[in-house]
Amino acid sequence: MNLGSLLTVNGLPIAEVAHLLALTTQIEKMHPGERAKLLQGRRIALLFYESSTRTRTSFELAAKSLGATTTLVSDKSSSIEKGESLKDTGLTLRALGAECIILRHPASGAPELLERTCNLPVLNAGDGMHQHPSQALLDLRTILTRLNLDAATAHAKSLDGVTIVITGDIRHSRVARSNAMLLPRLGARVILCGPPELLPQHAIEGLATDPAATGWIEIIRDFDLALTLAHAAPHGCVAMMLRIQRERLAGLELDLADYIAHYQLTTERLATHAPNALVMHPGPMIRGLEIAGEVADCPNSAIEQQVTHGLAIRTALLVRALGATP
Amino acid sequence: MTPDLLIRNAHALDPATGLDSPRDILIHHGRIAAIELPGILPAGPEELDATGLTLAPGFIDIHVHLREPGQTYKETIATGTRAAAAGGFTTVVAMPNTLPVNDSVASLHWMLSPARNAAVNLCAMPAATLGSLGETLSDYEALANAGAVGFTDDGKPVLDSDIMWAALVASARLGLPISQHAEDTRLTGGCSMNFGPVAFRLGLRGMTIEAESNIVERDIQLLRDIEKVEGLRPHLHVQHVSTAKALAAIRLAKQQGLHVTCEAAPHHFTLTDEALEHFDTNAKMNPPLRAESDRQAVIAAILDGTVDCIATDHAPHAAYEKEVEFERAPNGITGLETALGLALRILHRDHGLPLAKIVTLMSTNPAQLIKLHDRGNLKPGSHADLVLFAPAAAWTYSAEVSLSKSKNSPFDGAPMLGQIHTTLSEGRIVHRAS
Ligand SMILES: [Zn+2]
Numbered sequence: 001m002n003l004g005s006l007l008t009v010n011g012l013p014i015a016e017v018a019h020l021l022a023l024t025t026q027i028e029k030m031h032p033g034e035r036a037k038l039l040q041g042r043r044i045a046l047l048f049y050e051s052s053t054r055t056r057t058s059f060e061l062a063a064k065s066l067g068a069t070t071t072l073v074s075d076k077s078s079s080i081e082k083g084e085s086l087k088d089t090g091l092t093l094r095a096l097g098a099e100c101i102i103l104r105h106p107a108s109g110a111p112e113l114l115e116r117t118c119n120l121p122v123l124n125a126g127d128g129m130h131q132h133p134s135q136a137l138l139d140l141r142t143i144l145t146r147l148n149l150d151a152a153t154a155h156a157k158s159l160d161g162v163t164i165v166i167t168g169d170i171r172h173s174r175v176a177r178s179n180a181m182l183l184p185r186l187g188a189r190v191i192l193c194g195p196p197e198l199l200p201q202h203a204i205e206g207l208a209t210d211p212a213a214t215g216w217i218e219i220i221r222d223f224d225l226a227l228t229l230a231h232a233a234p235h236g237c238v239a240m241m242l243r244i245q246r247e248r249l250a251g252l253e254l255d256l257a258d259y260i261a262h263y264q265l266t267t268e269r270l271a272t273h274a275p276n277a278l279v280m281h282p283g284p285m286i287r288g289l290e291i292a293g294e295v296a297d298c299p300n301s302a303i304e305q306q307v308t309h310g311l312a313i314r315t316a317l318l319v320r321a322l323g324a325t326p
Numbered sequence: 327m328t329p330d331l332l333i334r335n336a337h338a339l340d341p342a343t344g345l346d347s348p349r350d351i352l353i354h355h356g357r358i359a360a361i362e363l364p365g366i367l368p369a370g371p372e373e374l375d376a377t378g379l380t381l382a383p384g385f386i387d388i389h390v391h392l393r394e395p396g397q398t399y400k401e402t403i404a405t406g407t408r409a410a411a412a413g414g415f416t417t418v419v420a421m422p423n424t425l426p427v428n429d430s431v432a433s434l435h436w437m438l439s440p441a442r443n444a445a446v447n448l449c450a451m452p453a454a455t456l457g458s459l460g461e462t463l464s465d466y467e468a469l470a471n472a473g474a475v476g477f478t479d480d481g482k483p484v485l486d487s488d489i490m491w492a493a494l495v496a497s498a499r500l501g502l503p504i505s506q507h508a509e510d511t512r513l514t515g516g517c518s519m520n521f522g523p524v525a526f527r528l529g530l531r532g533m534t535i536e537a538e539s540n541i542v543e544r545d546i547q548l549l550r551d552i553e554k555v556e557g558l559r560p561h562l563h564v565q566h567v568s569t570a571k572a573l574a575a576i577r578l579a580k581q582q583g584l585h586v587t588c589e590a591a592p593h594h595f596t597l598t599d600e601a602l603e604h605f606d607t608n609a610k611m612n613p614p615l616r617a618e619s620d621r622q623a624v625i626a627a628i629l630d631g632t633v634d635c636i637a638t639d640h641a642p643h644a645a646y647e648k649e650v651e652f653e654r655a656p657n658g659i660t661g662l663e664t665a666l667g668l669a670l671r672i673l674h675r676d677h678g679l680p681l682a683k684i685v686t687l688m689s690t691n692p693a694q695l696i697k698l699h700d701r702g703n704l705k706p707g708s709h710a711d712l713v714l715f716a717p718a719a720a721w722t723y724s725a726e727v728s729l730s731k732s733k734n735s736p737f738d739g740a741p742m743l744g745q746i747h748t749t750l751s752e753g754r755i756v757h758r759a760s
Contacts, residue, residue, distance in 0.1 A: 010527070087649050107651035108529035109605030117649060128653075129529030174529060206526035 004100065004121030004321035007111045008131045009182040010209055017182070018154040020137060021144075023316040025152035026326055032065070035315075038324050039068035045098035047089065047114075048074040048125070049105045054283055054307065055125050055134075059102050062314035066324075071098070086110060090118030100321045103127070121321040123314075129172050134317055135282055136178035138310040139240070140186070142302050145309070146278050147236040156214050159188035161235030165226045165277075167193040167263055168242030168290050170203060175282040176242055180207045184215035189233065192219045193226045194263060197252050223263050227273035239277040241265050241291045243284060256289070266292045270300065278302050330354050331753065332370035336381035336714060341686040342693075342703035351381065353710040356753035361704055376714050379747050382685045383702045384416025384446070384711035386692035387662065388505075389480070389565060389589060389637035392418075394442065395433070396425025401642040401731045403437070406662070407445040409640070409730040411757035413662040414746045416446045416711035417693075417701055418640075422453040423481040429453035429464045431472045438473055446751040447711065449696060451476040451505055454484055454493050461489065466496045475696035478505035480565060483541050485511060491548055498552070498560035503587070503695065505563040508541035508572060509533070509613065518653045520614040524599040530653065533614055539571035546579045546586060553584070563695065564588040566639050568613040570623030577632045587695055589637035592661060592668040593736065595624045601736055607648040607655035609736040611641070625677055628687065635692040636684075638665050642732030660730045664723050666715065667742025674717075675743055681717055710753040719745035 006012075027035060044063045048056055051074070063070045073093070084092075086105070093101060100121045103111050108128030115122040126132045144151040149158060164183055170176040170192055180203075184190050192199055192207075199219060208217050220226040230237035244259070270277060279291075279301045287293040296303055319326065331353040338349035338361065350367045352360040360367055387410065393401040403420070410418045420437060422428035428437060434452055442448070452469045456462045458479040466477060477497055483506060484490045490504075497504045514533045519525050521532025545562050552560050567573055567588045579586045593611065598618050601609040609615060627633045641658025648655050669688065673679040693702020700708040725738035749757040 085646070085650055105651070107653050109652040112605045113649070113651060127529070131529070171526075177527070177529060200526065202523045203526055206523035209527070 002115055002119065002121045004323060005115050005123065006133050006317055007115065007122060007124045009133045009136050009178050012133070012182070014154060014156055014185060017137070017140070020313070020316050020320065021141060021154050022152050023319060023326070024141065024312050027315045027319065028312050030326060035065055036067040038319055038326055039063065039066035039322055042068045042099055042322050043097045044068045044070050044100050044102065044318065045093045046070060046072045046102045047093065048072065050126070051076065052104055052126065055104060058307070058310045059123070059125060059314050062311050063318055066315055066318055068318065086114055087117040090114045090120070094118050094120055100318065123317055123321055126174055128174065130174050130177065132174040132178050134310070134314055135175050136182040138306060138313040139179055139280060139282070140182060141309045141313055142280065142306050143238055143278065146302050146305065154186060156185065157187045159183060159186040159215065161233055162187070162237065163189040163191065163230040163233035164238040164240055165191045165193055165230045166240045166242065167223060167226070167265070169198045169244050170194055170242065171198045171200065172245045173242045177207065179240065180217055181209060184213040184217050185210050186215070188215045190215065190217040191226045191230065192217065193221060193223050195221065195259065197254055224269065224273050227269065227277065230277060231274040237274055237277045238280055239265055239270070239274060240280040242282070243286060244290050260289065264290060264292060265295050267294050267298070270295060280306060282306065329372055330359070330370045331372045331374060332367060333374045333376050333381065333714070335364050336376035336379055338704060339380050339382045339682055339685050340704035341682050341690045342383070343705060345704060346682055349381070351704070353750070353753045356710055358704060358706050358708050358710050360706055374748065378716065379714045380681065380717050382713050382715070383689040383693070383704055384713045384749060384751065385414045385666070385688040386417040386698070386702055387415050387638050387640065387665070388419040388635065388692045388696055390418045390420060390640040390662065391423065391642065391658065392420045393642060394424060395436070399731070400644055403442040403444050403448065405729065405731045406640070406642070407448060409660070409662045409728060411445045411749045411751065412729045412746065413664070414666050414713035414715060414749050415662060416713065416749060416751045417449060417698065418446060419475060419696065420448060420450040421478065421480045422451060423458060427453050427458050429456050429458070431465070431468050434469060434472045434474060445756045447701065449473070449475045451478045453477065454479045454504060455489060458482060460485055463489070463492055463496055466500055470500045470502060474502065476503040476505050476563065478507065478565070480505065480507045482511060483507050483509050487544060487548065490545060491552065494548055494552055494560035494562065495556055495558060498558040503561040503563040505565055506541065506545055507565050508538050508545070508567070510537045510540045513537040518610065519602055520599040520616045522599065522617055524602065528602065528605070535569045535571050538569050538613055539575060542572040542575050546575055546584060549579070549584045549586065559585055561585045561587070566591045566594065566613055566637065567633070568594045568616050568624065569620050573623055573627040573632055577627065580632065587634040588632070589635045590624050590628055590633045591637060591639045592665050593659060595621060595628065596668050596672050597621070597736060605652040606736060607650070607652055608659060608734050610652065610655050610657055611639070611659055612657040625673065628673060629677060629679060633687070634695060636665060636669055636687045637692070638662055642730050643734045644732060645734070648734050658734070660728060660732055660735045662730065663728055664735065664737045664742065666744050666746065667721070667723060668737070670717060670744035671742060710750055712750040714747040715744055716747055717744045719743070721745050
């Protein structure tokens with residue numbers, strides 16, 4: 001395994017999380033001119049088999065702010081030759097001088113394959129329904145910042161007394177998987193919420209991988225109840241909403257009106273059950289489906305800050321990937 | 327003709343005759359000429375000292391993919407049968423999912439021809455339906471006359487109940503089994519592993535237990551109905567059973583006197599879906615590796631006799647075919663050279679299954695299943711298809727040195743128990759450990 005890679009949060013040591021958060025803060029404090037020398041002349045390839053404005057731009061701007069040269073290879077460009085294997089594309093990028101590949105891919109596990117076959121540091125920018133580790137880290141930093149906890153450090157008790165309700169299409173969400181695996185290991189209580197079609201009971205068994213996690217993870221299907229319980233948490237609560245991925249629902253019978261009635265985060269629901277909850281969404285949002293437009297824009301919302309923290313976290317991931325020292 | 331050979335001081339193990347003691351064995355014209363207590367048989371021109379070794383009838387694998395014709399870059403009949411010999415197998419049954427599909431007398435003849443250079447005895451199960459498309463039965467009678475030992479569309483099920491009925495009826499008239507790949511493919515579209523927590527964690531779509539058991543239960547019901555309606559007694563053989571639910575259905579059907587047999591693959595009693603944690607495509611197969619409770623159920627069904635034989639489902643694939651995204655990788659692993667090592671490690675050492683029972687599962691029962699009366703036993707007159715192995719030898723498997731053309735094994739570097747020493751096919755030494 002390449003030490004600079006980040007493929008999954010599963011098994012990612014807390015010490016690594018701490019290092020990345022500290023590094024993020026350190027880079028953030030640097031003068032832009034100094035920052036731009038960190039990866040001067042280094043070459044980073046963005047390999048995107050799935051379109052993504054937010055994540056791609058975030059990684060690209062992070063790389064540029066560090067002075068690196070980036071090249072984008074996407075399925076929309078002609079660069080991914082028809083039928084060429086992921087392995088061969090990776091080898092080609094390496095031969096062209098790429099020192100790190102940022103990969104977004106519709107197949108779960110693709111980053112593992114790319115790393116194994118091209119032996120470069122690989123940053124997983126989202127693979128299938130599997131993982132989105134940089135999203136989990138940026139969400140963690142957002143939570144720490146907004147709850148006035150120390151965002152430059154992380155340890156097994158960082159999120160003690162904090163409850164996070166992750167609601168929606170957990171079954172198809174790599175963001176939910178990553179967050180549900182990472183946050184309990186920092187002491188958070190994580191409540192998964194959603195209908196059985198989008199949240200099978202065995203999700204718990206699948207996601208609770210770290211027996212040493214001081215927090216815990218559970219399913220509560222009643223969104224109002226989940227919010228009420230979260231509201232009682234002594235050090236803060238979060239309502240993390242997920243996008244309904246219509247493109248992945250093939251074959252599933254989901255009554256959208258019913259879903260909206262039970263799981264949409266509305267102003268009223270928030271005010272009634274968890275008025276202080278920090279509202280998060282990894283984007284892109286469908287206003288009026290999983291989240292009401294007013295809630296997305298309300299003072300509780302951290303949605304814009306998530307994007308800002310995304311850029312910051314990704315600078316640290318790139319610096320780590322290329323072994324630079326600030 | 328090979329000269330006579332005397333194997334001395336072997337510990338002979340033959341469940342067919344109940345033999346489990348030291349013996350010398352004389353081979354003449356490729357057959358077992360005599361088997362006697364040590365020291366009785368006169369010295370021959372050629373001798374093999376088997377002191378410390380177990381001698382058993384050569385193993386019979388009723389489920390292998392040899393990829394010829396059509397995909398000889400993965401395997402050929404010559405390389406696959408050499409790998410078989412290295413694993414102690416002296417008869418293998420080739421599955422029909424070649425290119426083209428083996429569904430005609432011409433292709434069966436071609437496959438079984440000496441020109442293919444099989445190192446051991448080669449049998450074949452041609453396709454149950456033309457092109458394995460599940461629509462029209464192949465010509466069972468002609469194929470049986472040409473040497474077919476059963477019929478199967480392995481790789482896919484015979485999904486249509488009417489076609490399966492017709493297949494069971496036609497094969498019953500010939501006294502041959504229909505070997506079924508039990509998978510309701512209407513439930514497994516887009517699935518690449520077992521359904522459950524591990525699939526959830528990995529973000530992969532999973533095949534349910536029911537996708538397997540529904541077909542097994544349907545087929546068993548067909549047996550009942552055919553016995554009643556047609557007065558025939560069809561033989562259903564269920565391939566590579568992987569779930570507790572399907573095994574329970576088979577166990578019950580056997581108790582009810584129906585002619586059902588089944589096989590289990592070494593990977594299903596050795597590994598679980600946890601082996602996919604890092605998207606290792608060398609652990610991707612169909613039926614998929616299941617949960618621990620299913621693995622335990624397979625072991626229990628082997629111990630209580632519900633499982634009739636061990637079959638490897640040897641399925642070679644080129645490295646580049648497996649070096650792709652998990653969901654795109656082909657199913658299957660190589661298995662001929664690791665079967666005994668895993669059977670002895672898991673079933674014998676870990677679960678106390680006697681050595682003789684292992685031989686029953688790997689020689690005696692598969693021989694009976696495909697009606698090879700002069701193989702799979704150590705009776706005088708039978709073919710000298712023999713395996714000599716050191717049952718207590720611990721070793722480590724290396725895929726790199728496999729005799730198969732392909733190296734797609736999840737057991738590369740895995741510990742094994744019981745090492746093949748020498749394999750003889752019709753009296754000829756076809757493998758000798760270096
Ligand atoms: Zn099969």
